[in-house]
Amino acid sequence: MVYTNKKGDKMIILMASMGNNNEIGKDNENLWSLDFHKDKFKQEVEGNVVVMGRNTFNELPDELDNTKKIVLSKTRKFNKQLGKDVTVVDNVLDLIKKCRQLSQKKDVYIVGGESMFNLFMDYAQKMYITKVDKSVEGADAYFPEIKLQEWDEKVLNKDKEKDTNFSFVEYTKK
Ligand SMILES: NC(=O)c1ccc[n+]([C@@H]2O[C@H](COP(=O)([O-])OP(=O)(O)OC[C@H]3O[C@@H](n4cnc5c(N)ncnc54)[C@H](OP(=O)(O)O)[C@@H]3O)[C@@H](O)[C@H]2O)c1
Numbered sequence: 001m002v003y004t005n006k007k008g009d010k011m012i013i014l015m016a017s018m019g020n021n022n023e024i025g026k027d028n029e030n031l032w033s034l035d036f037h038k039d040k041f042k043q044e045v046e047g048n049v050v051v052m053g054r055n056t057f058n059e060l061p062d063e064l065d066n067t068k069k070i071v072l073s074k075t076r077k078f079n080k081q082l083g084k085d086v087t088v089v090d091n092v093l094d095l096i097k098k099c100r101q102l103s104q105k106k107d108v109y110i111v112g113g114e115s116m117f118n119l120f121m122d123y124a125q126k127m128y129i130t131k132v133d134k135s136v137e138g139a140d141a142y143f144p145e146i147k148l149q150e151w152d153e154k155v156l157n158k159d160k161e162k163d164t165n166f167s168f169v170e171y172t173k174k
Pocket of ligand 1 (some may be wrong): 052057115116
């Protein structure tokens, strides 16, 4: 099922950083800390809506003010207090309904982790991916396969931070 926006709607956007094998995490932590990705992330999502699974929320730095956060969780095992800008949803159907509703007014960014990228790959119209030129042994969370027959791929930036090469790639649904 592909979710298409009504005219004038905003978009559902996936945003992630991943390695050469689509790896995104290990032991519930990110694999790298790139200032480029952090800045881009903040710049993109601020003032919009971010959607994430409980594990990602538990490790999210508390600096996304002015950004509505929707968290998917049945257990509600949170390791921090939930601010006024956090809404917890306990099932996928309600989450998708909420995203469709919210994306009429603001862009909705799906920001991880693996479970959320899998759930929303077919609903997104755009993806912003920081592709990091590293392969991480023992990674245990992955971004889904990007089928290039379904997405237009455009490299927006290529750069290097310390010893890490990366590119910033925009994917637009065909
Ligand atoms: N590189 C990147 O861009 C990036 C971005 C984000 C995260 N990550 C990495 O990704 C990894 C985490 O991914 P993850 O998949 O383990 O965790 P996650 O997607 O952040 O959260 C998983 C949790 O979401 C809830 N959930 C997921 N599907 C659900 C459903 N159908 N119904 C109800 N609740 C549901 C469950 O919470 P409950 O158990 O409470 O029910 C589940 O335990 C970490 O290593 C993290 O560092 C990487």
